[in-house]
Amino acid sequence: VVLERVLPGELQARGCESAPRVCSEIAARLEALRFEPSAADSPEAVFARLGARGARA
């Protein structure tokens, strides 16, 4: 969302001519990266596990 909607406008407002291309390039490279999932005991991870459809008994 930031790279698609916010950053291009902000860069263009500051004189960057190829802002959309730069942003889409950054987004493509970020998508290719693998990030560590959030810690297994974070509230987010716990609640994801508690209601995951695959875990249904």
Place this chain on the structure above:
Amino acid sequence: MIAAAAALGGAAFVLSSLVVSVRLLLLARRTREIPEFVLGLGLLLMGAVGYPLSTIARLEAFSHLQAPLFAIHSALTLLAQSGIALFNWRVFRPAEGWARALTFGFIGTLAAFFVWQSLGPGWAPFARTDRGPWAAVEVYTLVALGWAGVESLLYHLKLRKRLALGLADPIVADRLRLWAVSMFSAFACAACVSILRIAGVPMTAELTGLLVAPLALTIGCAVWLAFLPPRRYVERVAARAARAA
């Protein structure tokens, strides 16, 4: 009509608690994780077993069994509320000393009140008058449920901010909202019962139908949608989040 509403609300709460708690306990058996075990245990003892047991204990037909039924129900409440407190600490504040102290203080003092009631006045006077050391359980219930509601609401609001940036799962954010709804409904239910008892208003079937039944129905539905969401509900939440992004 009011009796039917009371029965519907109670049945939804008991059924939802039973199914969801069994599912969570089976999940805990696989994962060996504490949160699903304590939450499953809490829902099973509080909703699936404790709620019907407390109803039976107050029936005229079982008046000769009131003392043992109250003792069993109180033991289940002790375990269930301890489970909710442990869940709050382990999931939301695992590194914070105050949360750990609050949890162990909560469990220790509640267990002390249970022992005091059992070895002191006994359960027969408590069953007749709702008075005695164990009466403190009302405050403990409000603390455990209120804490659970506040923590899940705060985390839901945090995830909503991340959601706007595409940095959170909308289904998980919604699950925290539903858990907050169920805990605040349970808090409101317990608070209503306590206020009526303090005011000396007897809990009639009409009052149960008017006050407790809608809240019990809300808890049942919220717990079901949170932990056993139908596919269509999940798709609707995801679509709403995609539209908002």
